[in-house]
Amino acid sequence: MKIIKWGQSNEELDIAGMEMLLQTSLQPVEPRPEFKRRLHTQVIRQFQPVQDEVKTIKQRRVWMVSASLVGGVLTIFMGVRFVMTLIAMIGLILQFRKENENRQVVALRQVR
Amino acid sequence: MLDTSDETALVLAAQGDGEAFGVLYERYLGRIYTYIYYRTGNSADAEDLTARVFFRAMRHIGNYRHRGLPFSAWLYRIAHNLVANWHRDNSRRKEVPLDDTLMMRHQGDHPEHELVINEERNRLLQVIRNLPADRQQLLILKFVEHMSNAQIGEIMGRSEGAVKSLYHRTLLNLRLKYEHIGGDWHSGNNGSDLGE
Numbered sequence: 001m002k003i004i005k006w007g008q009s010n011e012e013l014d015i016a017g018m019e020m021l022l023q024t025s026l027q028p029v030e031p032r033p034e035f036k037r038r039l040h041t042q043v044i045r046q047f048q049p050v051q052d053e054v055k056t057i058k059q060r061r062v063w064m065v066s067a068s069l070v071g072g073v074l075t076i077f078m079g080v081r082f083v084m085t086l087i088a089m090i091g092l093i094l095q096f097r098k099e100n101e102n103r104q105v106v107a108l109r110q111v112r
Numbered sequence: 113m114l115d116t117s118d119e120t121a122l123v124l125a126a127q128g129d130g131e132a133f134g135v136l137y138e139r140y141l142g143r144i145y146t147y148i149y150y151r152t153g154n155s156a157d158a159e160d161l162t163a164r165v166f167f168r169a170m171r172h173i174g175n176y177r178h179r180g181l182p183f184s185a186w187l188y189r190i191a192h193n194l195v196a197n198w199h200r201d202n203s204r205r206k207e208v209p210l211d212d213t214l215m216m217r218h219q220g221d222h223p224e225h226e227l228v229i230n231e232e233r234n235r236l237l238q239v240i241r242n243l244p245a246d247r248q249q250l251l252i253l254k255f256v257e258h259m260s261n262a263q264i265g266e267i268m269g270r271s272e273g274a275v276k277s278l279y280h281r282t283l284l285n286l287r288l289k290y291e292h293i294g295g296d297w298h299s300g301n302n303g304s305d306l307g308e
Contacts, residue, residue, distance in 0.1 A: 018283045018290075025233045026240075026255040031145040035159050043137055043166050047130035057174070 118183045125173050133173065137166060140184060143257060144191050150252050151195045153241055161198060165191045185267040192249060199245070239289045247282045254279065 116124075116135055124132035144165055149158035168190050176186065240251055249268060253259045259267075261275040268275065 014287050015280070015283045018287050021236060022251060022255045022286075025236050026150065026252065028142065028256055029146045029149045029158075030142060031159065031162065032155070036141060039141070039159075039163050039166065040134065040137060042163070043170055044130050044134055046167070047128075047133055047170060 119178065122173070122176065122178070122183055126176060133170060136169075136183065140187055141166070143184065144187055146256050147188065147249075147252050148191055148195060150237070150240070150256065151191075151245075151248055152198065153237070157198065161191070161194050164194055168194070181266050182263075188249075188253070188267045192245070196245060235293060236290060239286060239293060242289070243282065243286065247278065247285075250275065250278055250282060251286075 116132070118136065118139070121132040121135045125136060141162065145158055145162045148161045148165070149155065152158050152161065165187060169187060240248055243251075246268065250264060253264045253267060261279065262272045264270075265272045265275045270278070
């Protein structure tokens with residue numbers, strides 16, 4: 001039933017009229033029971049992969065953390081080895097220089 | 113299990129509980145179907161897209177993060193995106209008439225009276241389906257789901273004021289278009305006033 005108030009503008013009446021029309025025209029629609037049942041079965045049956053997917057994500061995270069740890073340890077190990085090699089090389093160079101100096105001193109003494 | 117809240121069912125479903133997802137399915141199937149049905153205009157596509165909405169929700173429920181929005185907002189967004197894709201893919205296809213299932217039965221009415229009512233209703237629905245997507249969504253959520261402007265705003269990602277303004281403009285625009293194709297909006301409640 002339409003109630004028209006005194007003093008209502010045309011626009012308000014237009015909107016009220018359209019609202020009433022829409023209220024009666026737009027009604028919920030029920031899906032077919034067969035479709036509802038079939039989709040329910042499919043959804044429930046195929047729900048398992050979601051769990052697998054979640055597990056896969058967790059597993060992937062564990063793998064990534066492990067790989068990062070191994071990578072980190074390897075990087076540190078390589079760094080330590082590099083420093084050790086550098087020190088060894090410096091030691092060798094110094095030793096080589098010292099031996100040269102000693103040889104020169106011996107040679108000079110022999111000349112004298 | 114059936115009286116479980118959406119939040120609880122969501123948490124359980126995200127942990128892999130199929131029964132919990134079944135509860136959400138039962139709760140929202142009709143609403144999502146109705147929404148898609150009015151957006152597409154035929155039950156075959158509505159069934160196909162509804163199934164896709166629930167399969168997509170099922171696949172991504174593990175990644176669902178509760179950000180204060182209701183679960184229905186998430187489902188409606190999935191549905192909205194799928195319908196938008198469907199319209200894009202079928203843009204060249206001829207308009208599909210609304211199914212007979214939409215013809216509402218009025219017990220005690222004369223057949224001619226029913227025919228007139230259904231004609232008017234289909235005409236209006238045709239006009240609605242030619243509105244922009246956001247306006248269609250707004251009308252469906254407002255009149256089928258009976259949602260408030262605030263709830264619609266949550267789903268559409270707009271403020272309550274913006275929804276109110278859009279609603280007002282939509283109704284005026286709808287009236288103009290409906291009149292243009294010869295619709296009689298003055299009849300108001302066309303389910304009972306027509307033919308009287």
